[in-house]
Amino acid sequence: MQAIQTPHYPILFNNDCYSFLQETITPDKYSKVFVVADSNTSQLCLPNFLAQLATEVEIEILEIDAGEINKTIETCTQLWYALTEMGGDRKSIMINVGGGMITDLGGFVSSTFKRGIDFINVPTSLLAMVDASVGGKTGVDLGPIKNQVGVISNPIAVLMDINYLGTLPQNEMRAGLAEMLKHGLICDKTYWEKFLDLNELTTDDLQQLIYESIIIKNNVVTQDPTEKGLRKILNFGHTLGHAIESYHLDAEEKTTLLHGEAIAIGMVLESYISFKKDLLTLNEYTQIKEVITSIFGKTEFNQTDIENVMKLLSHDKKSEFGEVLFVVLNGIGKASFNEPVNNELITEAFHDYLA
Incomplete structure (x- = not known):
């Protein structure tokens, strides 16, 4: 290669x-x-x-x-x-x-x-x-x-x-798919669509998909190496994903999640937020949710879990002047950043994820 x-x-x-x-x-x-x-x-x-x-x-x-x-x-x-x-x-x-x-x-x-x-x-x-x-x-x-x-x-x-x-192990391989899926969702719809039927993928396909994923990220980072603007789109799924990962890492009663597993949840939640902001169609959101949950399954959250995750959001590196900012999808293959989201919509996203 x-x-x-x-x-x-x-x-x-x-x-x-x-x-x-x-x-x-x-x-x-x-x-x-x-x-x-x-x-x-x-x-x-x-x-x-x-x-x-x-x-x-x-x-x-x-x-x-x-x-x-x-x-x-x-x-x-x-x-x-x-x-x-x-x-x-x-x-x-x-x-x-x-x-x-x-x-x-x-x-x-x-x-x-x-x-x-x-x-x-x-x-x-x-x-x-x-x-x-x-x-x-x-x-x-x-x-x-x-x-x-x-x-x-x-x-x-x-x-x-x-x-x-x-x-x-299989769970580590699956976790790696999360960032690859993200690259398609934020930058390249054609790349995303290659993951719609994972049963057809061969080892050679995986090698090529890894190569393409790296190129997508490199193109973004080249344009904004210090994350002042465009590079922020690479944080799609990470605002809530990192908070979820941190919560599961710190709470003794919770099973620790791999980074990719937490980001997968974050991508579903932040796709729902994009849908509710009229940036994604219902069909697009449904496809994203179905593809990701078919790979990763669902993690259970009760109301206390949701509240604890939301408390951790204040520490997110993307926060500016005390406001937590999100990356949202403008259709599959496009993203924008610095989007404020209220707590009610975040809670609603969790409830839809669990439905």
């Missing part, structure tokens, strides 16, 4: 990834390589990755516990100390091998250690491949609040070995 060139770095695929590493990580450029992985990718992906990391530069492995609950400043502090104790300097490079948690956190650690060292992201989950691979967003959660601390900082490359998808 041909490389995708973002404004700041290339996204390389399959065998080209390892050719790039061999050409780039040489003793004249880098003093030490730090490879960051979590306890899952360390076991499932790292052996294959290290076997193909042919370099004379010294390699150190840094393993952290898996799970969104560990995407914290405390984990960053542990890594900063480890980098210091292992002799990391300005000529060190970090390679983050894992899902979105690893690329977000590892990118943030790299961007702040010694005021910034080079890093490479190797996304191993479908979600990370189509979402975290583009745009340079790094960061960590603050308690249950998603991505509250971070910077936009670009890697020198993203390496996409599709074979790592074979290590994923």
Whole structure:
């Protein structure tokens, strides 16, 4: 597959990834390589990755516990100390091998250690491949609040070995579809329609869909790299989705949701809001709801759950001057941003989702 060139770095695929590493990580450029992985990718992906990391530069492995609950400043502090104790300097490079948690956190650690060292992201989950691979967003959660601390900082490359998808459980693969569906809904109706019958998809189809999804996101980010305007449309489903994810992460009686699972719920809710604002037709909204719930099922919410989710909205990064702003759909394949929504309509959206 041909490389995708973002404004700041290339996204390389399959065998080209390892050719790039061999050409780039040489003793004249880098003093030490730090490879960051979590306890899952360390076991499932790292052996294959290290076997193909042919370099004379010294390699150190840094393993952290898996799970969104560990995407914290405390984990960053542990890594900063480890980098210091292992002799990391300005000529060190970090390679983050894992899902979105690893690329977000590892990118943030790299961007702040010694005021910034080079890093490479190797996304191993479908979600990370189509979402975290583009745009340079790094960061960590603050308690249950998603991505509250971070910077936009670009890697020198993203390496996409599709074979790592074979290590994923089914729910992780399904979660990755959420961001792909989102890209179709906000930018490309034809792309969205390719997901209307998932039973027909082959492995080759999936590889092509991943490629197209990355191109869609890259086109948006290229026009607005620091999210001052157009890039905000990539947050469709995330205003409510992030609040739902945070609530399920923090509430002991709730089952933790994967990021993509929460965003899928958010997309249904925010599609309903778009419909009630006369921006989507009933047929379009019904199609979106049916496609997404057929893939993800439904998550139950009682009135207390809904109220707690709405309290978390005030922490949303897209809030401005105390007002929570949403991305809405103007028909399938088009979106607009900075749309205010009242609490009554949000509650109504939850009730319709559950109907």
